[in-house]
Amino acid sequence: MSTLxxxxxxxxxxxxxxxxxxxxSPGDSILLIEDGVLAANLSTLADSLAGRDVNCxxxxxxxxxxxxxxxxxxxxxxxxxxxxxxxxxxxNSLSHG
Amino acid sequence: xxxxxxxxxxxPYGSSKAKALLDMVLSAAVFEQKIQxxxxxxxxxxxxxxxxxxxxxxxxxxAALPALELYGVDQVYLDLDSLQARGLxxxxxxxxxxxxxxxxxxxxxxxxxxxxxx
Amino acid sequence: xxxxxxxxxxxxRITLDKDGYLTRLNDWDTGVAxxxxxxxxxxxxPEHWAVINLVRQFHQEFGLSPATxxxxxxxxxxxxxxxxxxxxxxxxxGGKPALTISRLGGLPRPANCF
Numbered sequence: 543m544s545t546l547x548x549x550x551x552x553x554x555x556x557x558x559x560x561x562x563x564x565x566x567s568p569g570d571s572i573l574l575i576e577d578g579v580l581a582a583n584l585s586t587l588a589d590s591l592a593g594r595d596v597n598c599x600x601x602x603x604x605x606x607x608x609x610x611x612x613x614x615x616x617x618x619x620x621x622x623x624x625x626x627x628x629x630x631x632x633x634n635s636l637s638h639g
Numbered sequence: 640x641x642x643x644x645x646x647x648x649x650x651p652y653g654s655s656k657a658k659a660l661l662d663m664v665l666s667a668a669v670f671e672q673k674i675q676x677x678x679x680x681x682x683x684x685x686x687x688x689x690x691x692x693x694x695x696x697x698x699x700x701x702a703a704l705p706a707l708e709l710y711g712v713d714q715v716y717l718d719l720d721s722l723q724a725r726g727l728x729x730x731x732x733x734x735x736x737x738x739x740x741x742x743x744x745x746x747x748x749x750x751x752x753x754x755x756x757x
Numbered sequence: 758x759x760x761x762x763x764x765x766x767x768x769x770r771i772t773l774d775k776d777g778y779l780t781r782l783n784d785w786d787t788g789v790a791x792x793x794x795x796x797x798x799x800x801x802x803p804e805h806w807a808v809i810n811l812v813r814q815f816h817q818e819f820g821l822s823p824a825t826x827x828x829x830x831x832x833x834x835x836x837x838x839x840x841x842x843x844x845x846x847x848x849x850x851g852g853k854p855a856l857t858i859s860r861l862g863g864l865p866r867p868a869n870c871f
Binding site: 662665666668669671698699702703705706709710711 | 818820821823825826827831868
């Protein structure tokens with residue numbers, strides 16, 4: 543069963559994203575929100591997702607607010623309604639703070 | 640019976656997260672569900688023997704760990720990488736825990752009905 | 758002094774919370790336990806005392822007020838399997854033994870006992 547992994551901390555301030563990536567299973571999704579979206583324009587994130595069957599999303603409101611763009615087509619943007627949809631589509635949500 | 644997974648990822652003091660998660664575990668245990676209590680990241684510090692937070696005027700969170708068995712919580716796991724990254728070893732722990740890897744934890748999460756992380 | 762306060766034969770007054778638990782755990786002594794038991798219509802026998810002392814030991818050891826299941830196992834471990842049964846505790850302390858025993862033992866209300 544799939545899990546939605548939510549990361550809300552900057553990759554430069556905590557290792558939340560790294561700890562998230564360590565626990566992601568194939569078929570899971572990652573959602574970047576708040577300062578977590580600062581990872582969205584890093585090619586290193588795209589690299590670590592390559593070949594893992596993991597969808598990665600970033601919350602558009604947080605991207606726009608910070609003027610951050612997504613680095614790679616492998617990262618999708620979702621709005622708040624999409625956030626809700628993602629939560630519903632996964633069996634569990636797990637926050638990596 | 641549901642499978643509930645609890646990820647303890649914070650140190651024992653400095654926030655109330657460790658105690659809050661422990662209370663959740665003990666409460667869930669009352670309902671006799673399958674409980675997996677997993678210590679990883681800074682959470683492995685919760686398992687260290689010899690904690691004495693009296694000078695912090697805090698209660699010793701680890702004192703409750705030997706009671707887990709009485710509450711029927713017998714699946715206690717420890718992420719070995721987290722332990723070793725902190726220069727610790729299993730002989731420093733207050734209670735026995737099964738060592739596991741991040742991959743094992745991913746599987747346990749995937750097979751859980753509910754996951755809690757603090 | 759609220760209505761819920763406990764008056765002891767020696768004239769002491771002990772404050773209780775709305776559920777009848779001590780507001781100051783240090784107020785507890787055997788006289789307080791006797792008075793609390795009287796309010797609940799229980800007269801304490803050596804069998805009661807064995808369990809009350811054990812629940813205090815549990816709290817000392819683990820920093821917790823036990824839920825029923827944990828208390829039953831702990832009683833079985835220390836007082837014998839024949840006593841480590843919820844029926845035995847209910848016969849002594851009534852329908853919600855974990856709550857009553859913690860109350861008489863001067864412990865906080867068990868947080869995870871429903």
